[in-house]
Amino acid sequence: MRFAQVRPGRQFVLALDHGEDFFVGLARFCEDQGIRSGYIPMFVGGFRSARLVGSCEPLADPEAPLWKEIEVETLEALGGGTLAWDVEKDCLAPHIHVAAGIKGAAADGRVSHLLGATVQFICEITVVEVLGDVAGPALTRSRDVDLYDVPLLGFGQGT
Helix, strand or coil, rough: CCCCCCEEEEEEEEEEEECCCCHHHHHHHHHHHHCCEEEEEEEEEEEEEEEEECCCCCCCCCCCCCCCCCEEEEEEEEEEEEEEEEECCCEEEEEEHHHHHHHHHHCEEEEEEEEEEEEEEEEEEEEEEECCCCCCCCCEEEEEEECCEEEEEEEECCC
């Protein structure tokens, strides 16, 4: 277990509009506001299309992360995640998960890691900035080469 005490900073409600790219809009908002770490307790909205981690094939190694993706269309979505700073790439590294119902399939559901999405109508996102007790971003994300190169949440500069 790893942890750090953090404190909430500014809090925002962001509305992404019809046709906007979810991650582009979120990154632009965070850049404009100077947010380098935080969390999204919840977002709600519709997606015209979304790319999710998933596969219809048997998993070769159920312990390994899955890097394949599926694309689904016309979704109603509920999700959340963390916003951390990628210290190696010097950019925001969101980690977002979503639960979504496919409107044209009796709201058949999908739950997974969100890789990309285009907003349909609106997506309302609550963003809470996180402040630490150290200089730099409170939350960081770096890859662990010993754990399938998965990007993991850290605290402070690369820890």
